[in-house]
Amino acid sequence: MNINLTLLVQMIAFGVFVAFCMKYVWPPIMKALEERTAKIAEGLAAAERGKQEQELGEQRALEVMKEAKSSAADIVTQAQKRYNEILDEAKRDAVAEAERIRHAAHAEIELEANRAREELRERMAQLAIAAAEKILQKEVDARAHKDIVEAFAKQI
């Protein structure tokens, strides 16, 4: 319980411990703590940025979707239009084709009729000649009377 040299020794020891603590212990641990604080702050900021980016992305996605929808609607209307056009065109083509076929048929019929008429006319001429031969009981020179026969045939 006596105050003695212990006091001074303890004072020095205390000073030494404080100095060592200040030089070797405090700075590294403080550095680690500060670095960790910075890291955490960085992480939080990154998370915040990520969140913002996500929101932006969602917005963009929404926009893209809206655009896609409207362009899809456009495409559908265009297709509808094109379909109508094609339909009209086809109708027109079909009508023209029908007209053309009708014309061709007409022409053919005309041609057939003409041919038949011609045949008939020749046959009539022959018949008429034969009849005339029969009537005259003698052979008419077909070549000599060719003009007459033909004129006859034309009258038929």
Place this chain on the structure above:
Amino acid sequence: MSAETLTAQEYIQHHLTNLTLGFLPDHGLTFAHNAEEAAAMGFWALNVDSLLWSFGLGYLAYRWMLGVAEKASAGVPNRAQNFFEWIVDFVNENVRGSFSAKNDMVAPLALTVFVWVFLMNLMDLIPVDLIPYAFSHFMGLFGADPHHVYMRVVPSTDPNITFGMSLTVFLLVLFYSFKVKGVGGFAAELTMQPFGKFGMPANLLLEGINLFSKPLSLSLRLFGNMYAGEMIFILIALMYGHNLVLDLSGGVLQLAWAIFHILIITLQAFIFMVLTIVYLDMAHSHH
């Protein structure tokens, strides 16, 4: 040491005597064999037990802190680092809360004070007779009389230790008072207030008491609390070895006091640290 071989007074006296190394006129450099011899050695003597426990604990704490600090990483801390960071954070919070000036020394000082004082106080929780008994009988092997081998294991019950720490703090207070305020500023602070320049003697008296009460209160508070706590452990220890009832109630009392004492030793370490910070803050601030 039971009361069969010693009277209660001798037992208490034995526990309150330091292992003192010093000069005696008759024997030269020697360990004191009783309290009278220790007192006769005067100022030029060392309380070897206090110093060894104090250095040992301080060195232990320092090695541990150094080991953790050197391996400290900013990544995921391991258990030791986590625990140390918890202490450092706690100390740093207190420094930031009470100390407004800029000084890189205060936080490490506060950390050293807190850890060291806490460990010195913690020695109080070791059963009072365990180490002294073992030590005196160990020394008995070398021919020493066990009854005259002393060993106090709680350094903070030695006023030399507590005053040693508080005086270092006091020197720091004086140093920073002069450094921050200048000689004139510090002198003005001591003499020009609170009564103005015509109340100079009264000012000096008041401020002087104010100044010197700092190291005194710092060390006496710690010493008083720890000394009283140790004394109660010693008194409880006196109850052992008589009969079963006293043994049992002694055990219960010792357990209860030890549990309560956990609070006291932590609180005293904390108070010592906070007051150190506050005194240094006052040394840095202008009035």
